[in-house]
Amino acid sequence: LGQEPSSHLTPSRSEPGRMCLRSLPGAPEGGHEALGVSGGGGRLACRVRSACMHILRVCARVCLAQDPADGGPAISITCLLGCCTYEERRLPGLRPAEPGDFTKRAFQNGKLDLTEAEGLGDLIHAETEAQRRQALRQMEGELGQLYRRWSQELTQARASAPWAVSRVCPLPQPARVALELRGHLQDGRRGERLRGGVHVVIAGPPNAGKSSLLNLLCQRPAAIVSPVPGTTRDVVETTLNVGGYPVVLSDTAGLRDARDPVEREGVSRARDRLQQADLVLAVLDAAELAPQPGRLAGALQAVLPPSPPPRPCLLVLNKTDLLAEQSRGALQEACTGGSLPPTCLLSCMTGEGTAALLHLLSGQLQHICGDPLVGSPSLTQTRHRLHLISCLDALGRYHRGRGGDLALAAEELRLARRHLGRITGQVGAEDILDIVFRDFCIGK
Ligand SMILES: Nc1nc2c(ncn2[C@@H]2O[C@H](COP(=O)(O)OP(=O)(O)OP(=O)(O)O)[C@@H](O)[C@H]2O)c(=O)[nH]1
Numbered sequence: 001l002g003q004e005p006s007s008h009l010t011p012s013r014s015e016p017g018r019m020c021l022r023s024l025p026g027a028p029e030g031g032h033e034a035l036g037v038s039g040g041g042g043r044l045a046c047r048v049r050s051a052c053m054h055i056l057r058v059c060a061r062v063c064l065a066q067d068p069a070d071g072g073p074a075i076s077i078t079c080l081l082g083c084c085t086y087e088e089r090r091l092p093g094l095r096p097a098e099p100g101d102f103t104k105r106a107f108q109n110g111k112l113d114l115t116e117a118e119g120l121g122d123l124i125h126a127e128t129e130a131q132r133r134q135a136l137r138q139m140e141g142e143l144g145q146l147y148r149r150w151s152q153e154l155t156q157a158r159a160s161a162p163w164a165v166s167r168v169c170p171l172p173q174p175a176r177v178a179l180e181l182r183g184h185l186q187d188g189r190r191g192e193r194l195r196g197g198v199h200v201v202i203a204g205p206p207n208a209g210k211s212s213l214l215n216l217l218c219q220r221p222a223a224i225v226s227p228v229p230g231t232t233r234d235v236v237e238t239t240l241n242v243g244g245y246p247v248v249l250s251d252t253a254g255l256r257d258a259r260d261p262v263e264r265e266g267v268s269r270a271r272d273r274l275q276q277a278d279l280v281l282a283v284l285d286a287a288e289l290a291p292q293p294g295r296l297a298g299a300l301q302a303v304l305p306p307s308p309p310p311r312p313c314l315l316v317l318n319k320t321d322l323l324a325e326q327s328r329g330a331l332q333e334a335c336t337g338g339s340l341p342p343t344c345l346l347s348c349m350t351g352e353g354t355a356a357l358l359h360l361l362s363g364q365l366q367h368i369c370g371d372p373l374v375g376s377p378s379l380t381q382t383r384h385r386l387h388l389i390s391c392l393d394a395l396g397r398y399h400r401g402r403g404g405d406l407a408l409a410a411e412e413l414r415l416a417r418r419h420l421g422r423i424t425g426q427v428g429a430e431d432i433l434d435i436v437f438r439d440f441c442i443g444k
């Protein structure tokens with residue numbers, strides 16, 4: 001997986017027209033047939049992934065303790081097979097998928113916890129190690145358990161009778177749930193960022209080497225580089241795996257008062273992108289600033305987005321290959337002043353300083369995303385956040401209305417409970433079907 005998928009596949013001898021996996025280290029003779037990847041055609045990669053689902057059930061818990069090989073998608077068949085025992089591989093559960101198999105499994109026992117199902121979907125799509133860990137944790141059901149506990153508390157509150165008692169002696173459950181819920185929502189969107197990728201935006205004046213930096217980090221000429229200031233107009237976006245964290249990296253137009261209308265539009269797009277950044281990589285030309293290092297702070301200020309909240313930022317002083325040893329020292333001294341963000345001296349031309357930049361970058365990413373295995377489980381989906389906010393609103397209305405019409409207050413509790421139910425899938429068959437068809441029906 002992650003390489004050429006067809007290299008893992010070979011036509012099945014027993015069933016012409018079907019493909020099966022080969023060259024899986026340690027697979028028992030004929031055992032790979034059991035993974036049966038059906039059909040040919042252009043969607044082999046998807047089908048290999050759907051074959052993963054079979055072994056996932058057996059191995060998910062085991063592979064939590066196991067690191068997959070660096071780079072590439074976080075879930076690989078060899079990794080999964082490598083960490084299950086010979087007996088597990090021979091389990092009768094490993095068989096070719098029938099049409100509709102995953103849908104059936106999703107509805108096992110007529111019950112589906114949507115958060116767990118979404119975790120499974122995320123696991124299949126995980127591209128980096130941290131995403132894989134987060135998805136596994138969600139699949140283990142911790143998030144669902146938390147929401148179900150809140151649901152039960154609200155159900156208990158609704159069941160408490162007589163309602164009149166609540167005027168005198170307020171029910172403890174709604175207040176407790178609201179408090180916990182507020183804390184859960186104030187997570188700096190860690191889980192969602194980890195799931196969708198941290199938005200890192202490269203910004204700076206024209207010709208500072210922003211596009212060169214994007215190309216250096218993604219190791220391919222994704223953006224045009226030229227000595228003409230104002231070369232980049234549109235936002236150029238690429239995805240990266242930095243230290244196990246997913247990154248959506250954007251190169252932007254050089255920030256200046258442009259006369260050319262096309263460039264002006266580019267600068268406006270760059271500013272928009274900066275407003276959405278989780279982390280800014282501010283690139284300045286070290287050779288230009290070296291004669292007057294005191295200008296550093298002002299030059300950086302012109303790059304950062306004007307409106308709060310303040311964004312985490314790394315300062316990259318590029319083109320250090322053009323510096324004399326003396327001015328490099330002066331620049332380094334100016335950077336240690338304290339008022340500047342973490343700074344890195346870099347030459348995109350020679351690659352000097354790349355390791356230090358990656359080290360700083362992964363430190364920031366770790367800070368932004370946190371460790372998905374530590375602390376209480378994070379919110380991973382915007383869908384959950386919206387329902388939780390609505391739940392909190394309903395609890396707020398319940399508290400305000402408690403002294404008035406009790407029937408209305410009871411209705412607010414019901415609504416709050418309903419929003420939690422929509423996250424875990426206890427209500428809303430439409431939602432369940434959406435998830436099943438979006439995340440499970442890949443080729444099957
Ligand atoms: N000497 C030297 N030149 C560099 C370095 N990085 C970039 N350059 C050169 O600087 C020029 C501008 O580089 P770009 O990467 O296009 O700069 P940019 O910031 O994207 O410029 P705009 O898109 O116009 O805003 C090119 O000629 C690059 O070859 C470096 O580390 N050292």
Ligand SMILES: [Mg+2]
Pocket residue numbers: 210211212223224225231232251252253254
């Ligand atoms: Mg550029």
